[in-house]
Amino acid sequence: MRTTAADFWRRRAALCLVPLIVALASSAGAQSTAKPGAPPALELFVLGSGGPGATGRAGSSYVVLVDGAARIFVDAGPGSFVRLGESKLAVGNADIVLLTHLHVDHAGELPGLFKARAVSSRGPIEFRIFGPDGREASAPGDAGFPSTSHFVDLLFGNKGAFGYLKDFSAPLAFKVTDIAAPAVAPTVPVPRTIYADGDLRISAVAGHHRDAPAIIYRIDHAGRSITFSGDIDATGLPALQRIAQDTSLLVFNSVVLDPPGSPEVLYTLHTPPNAIGKVADACHAGGLLLSHLSPVIDQHRDAVKASIAGHYHGTLVFAEDGLRLAP
Numbered sequence: 307m308r309t310t311a312a313d314f315w316r317r318r319a320a321l322c323l324v325p326l327i328v329a330l331a332s333s334a335g336a337q338s339t340a341k342p343g344a345p346p347a348l349e350l351f352v353l354g355s356g357g358p359g360a361t362g363r364a365g366s367s368y369v370v371l372v373d374g375a376a377r378i379f380v381d382a383g384p385g386s387f388v389r390l391g392e393s394k395l396a397v398g399n400a401d402i403v404l405l406t407h408l409h410v411d412h413a414g415e416l417p418g419l420f421k422a423r424a425v426s427s428r429g430p431i432e433f434r435i436f437g438p439d440g441r442e443a444s445a446p447g448d449a450g451f452p453s454t455s456h457f458v459d460l461l462f463g464n465k466g467a468f469g470y471l472k473d474f475s476a477p478l479a480f481k482v483t484d485i486a487a488p489a490v491a492p493t494v495p496v497p498r499t500i501y502a503d504g505d506l507r508i509s510a511v512a513g514h515h516r517d518a519p520a521i522i523y524r525i526d527h528a529g530r531s532i533t534f535s536g537d538i539d540a541t542g543l544p545a546l547q548r549i550a551q552d553t554s555l556l557v558f559n560s561v562v563l564d565p566p567g568s569p570e571v572l573y574t575l576h577t578p579p580n581a582i583g584k585v586a587d588a589c590h591a592g593g594l595l596l597s598h599l600s601p602v603i604d605q606h607r608d609a610v611k612a613s614i615a616g617h618y619h620g621t622l623v624f625a626e627d628g629l630r631l632a633p
Contacts, residue, residue: 345374346632347528350555351393353386355597355625357561358411364389364627365411366559366598367419368534369400372506372527378402379419380523380534383411387418389627398427402501404508405437406536407520408451411598417461417468420478430477436500436510438487438519451519455482487512487519497524497549511549514542516575522546530554530633533591537561537598539575547589555633556591557625558582559598563606564613579610583617593633594618597625 349371356363365383369376369390376395379402390397400423405413423431437454452460458480461468472478483500497511506527513520515537522545524533533550535558550556561576562568568578577585586594594614596603603610607624614622623631 345371346530347373348525348530348532348554349374349630349632350532350557350595351376351395352597352625352627352629353389353393354381354383355599355627355629356383356385356411357559357598357600358409359601361601363599365414366406367412367415368557369393369395369397370525370532371395375399377506378404378508378525380404381406381412381536382414382416382419384414385627386415387422390419390422393628396426397423401431401433402508403433403435403437404510404523404534405435405454405521406513406523406534407438407515407518408454408457409515409518409537412537413457417471420462421471421474424471424475424478427476430479432479432481434501435480435482436485436508436521436523437482438512438521439484441487441489441517441519444489444517448517451517453484455484458482485510485512485521487521489517489519494544494548497522497545509549511545512542513538513545515539522549524549524553532557532633535559535577537575538577539573540577540581543577543581543585547585550585550589550591552590552592554592555595555631556586556589556593557595557597558586560596560603560610561598561600563602563609567606568602579613580616583614586614586618586620591618591620593621593623595623595625595631599624 351369354364354367364385366381367383367386368380370378440453441451443450495512497509500510501508509524513522531553532555533553562572564578
């Protein structure tokens with residue numbers, strides 16, 4: 307029998323799925339308001355668990371299902387369009403997009419995901435898009451970053467690169483919210499609610515990813531929650547710890563080993579395992595999912611787990627494309 311790429315990723319993801327579900331089952335039963343036989347109130351589907359390199363994983367991207375319906379895209383890394391097709395998820399209700407920052411490995415597939423959503427239904431669609439505000443280059447020759455609203459206009463506006471998509475299949479409209487993400491904050495930023503619909507609440511706070519404006523998100527529904535760190539350096543960790551208190555699942559991007567195991571410059575962009583463990587413990591995370599995995603993390607999983615376990619004693623799982631779990 308021929309094994310397809312989709313079969314491979316589904317089987318590989320399934321190996322990671324069971325331990326996390328079993329470990330979280332007792333706390334989920336105590337807090338979830340889902341009725342017997344009903345779909346989980348909140349689920350996470352990993353479209354892309356990789357980073358910027360072409361390493362066999364799609365770039366960072368997730369779908370959050372609310373009461374069984376795919377509703378929220380979190381990031382849109384390259385390859386997520388293909389993974390979405392392999393997932394067989396129905397995306398006819400997806401209308402919220404959360405962008406942690408505007409690096410290519412987190413936002414490069416946005417046109418593809420929007421097109422997939424557009425051809426899934428014929429009725430009009432209004433996307434609610436949230437992401438960081440912009441930032442001018444700090445020095446000559448450095449890169450600046452557009453605001454999320456400007457980024458969306460560059461892609462889908464009247465003179466945008468993919469402006470035709472607005473009426474290609476279903477009529478598309480975009481309501482974009484730029485979230486402040488200052489390079490320097492005098493105090494630890496305070497999370498705020500950016501979206502509320504019944505029991506579904508999404509909150510956000512500025513993170514820190516060196517020069518790139520970055521946002522941390524938390525999604526709450528029916529007593530369950532998922533928090534996404536995004537790419538984050540040491541400066542952003544106090545804000546992450548604040549917004550992630552008692553979260554059911556903390557999705558933490560893991561790129562570097564503990565010093566000095568990775569190039570020094572990467573520690574100005576990312577968080578090492580020892581610090582990940584400290585944050586997960588301090589915020590009492592119900593489970594920890596490491597994602598945005600670099601090859602060096604895959605090659606040293608035992609060392610990464612041991613370092614995190616020095617502080618955090620909850621369930622730890624390494625993400626795979628195609629992983630689906632209910633926190």
